Amino acid sequence: EPEVTQTPSHQVTQMGQEVILRCVPISNHLYFYWYRQILGQKVEFLVSFYNNEISEKSEIFDDQFSVERPDGSNFTLKIRSTKLEDSAMYFCASSNTGQGYEQYFGPGTRLTVT
Amino acid sequence: RKEVEQDPGPFNVPEGATVAFNCTYSNSASQSFFWYRQDCRKEPKLLMSVYSSGNEDGRFTAQLNRASQYISLLIRDSKLSDSATYLCVVGPRGGSYIPTFGRGTSLIVHP
Numbered sequence: 001e002p003e004v005t006q007t008p009s010h011q012v013t014q015m016g017q018e019v020i021l022r023c024v025p026i027s028n029h030l031y032f033y034w035y036r037q038i039l040g041q042k043v044e045f046l047v048s049f050y051n052n053e054i055s056e057k058s059e060i061f062d063d064q065f066s067v068e069r070p071d072g073s074n075f076t077l078k079i080r081s082t083k084l085e086d087s088a089m090y091f092c093a094s095s096n097t098g099q100g101y102e103q104y105f106g107p108g109t110r111l112t113v114t
Numbered sequence: 115r116k117e118v119e120q121d122p123g124p125f126n127v128p129e130g131a132t133v134a135f136n137c138t139y140s141n142s143a144s145q146s147f148f149w150y151r152q153d154c155r156k157e158p159k160l161l162m163s164v165y166s167s168g169n170e171d172g173r174f175t176a177q178l179n180r181a182s183q184y185i186s187l188l189i190r191d192s193k194l195s196d197s198a199t200y201l202c203v204v205g206p207r208g209g210s211y212i213p214t215f216g217r218g219t220s221l222i223v224h225p
Contacts (some may be wrong), residue, residue, distance in 0.1 A: 107156070
């Protein structure tokens with residue numbers, strides 16, 4: 001069964017450093033998403049991406065965040081200057097039936113900012 | 115009122131029991147509704163979509179009540195493996211397609 005993959009599974013970084021989280025969505029999917037989940041809290045939408053551009057972003061997705069689809073398979077989330085409060089699980093998801101419809105999540109990257 | 119509200123539980127039930135969760139949503143313009151399951155420290159996994167007519171998948175039944183703005187999930191004949199957190203997801207809202215997640219309802223099925 002096709003699945004979304006993410007690397008690394010765990011990233012530890014120092015405050016102020018840049019991190020890039022990587023995702024490989026399901027191959028025939030067209031819509032891509034990033035979410036975060038702070039430990040013990042709800043899943044929060046960050047950004048959606050379609051046709052090589054951002055479709056929507058939340059208020060969390062400020063100027064320190066960016067997304068890119070550098071080739072036909074990868075989808076990345078970059079955090080330019082990490083803060084302690086960026087520590088969370090970051091999930092990538094993809095779907096093939098339009099925004100808001102069934103999404104398939106990757107296993108997540110646990111980001112720890114020290 | 116929170117956008118998507120769920121009773122956090124935990125719901126502690128014996129194997130074989132029937133258990134039901136509700137989820138209320140605040141935006142009447144919401145168009146799509148889902149139940150996801152999340153195991154501890156794992157990713158959310160789509161359990162089922164919720165349609166106006168209701169839908170059933172094996173032991174799981176989902177219902178939508180637009181008038182009262184809630185969706186429900188019924189699990190029959192609970193298994194130990196059903197132990198997880200069940201997330202209610204609502205979207206889109208208004209002109210946006212951003213899905214909103216509830217905080218989840220924790221289910222513990224014991225022998």
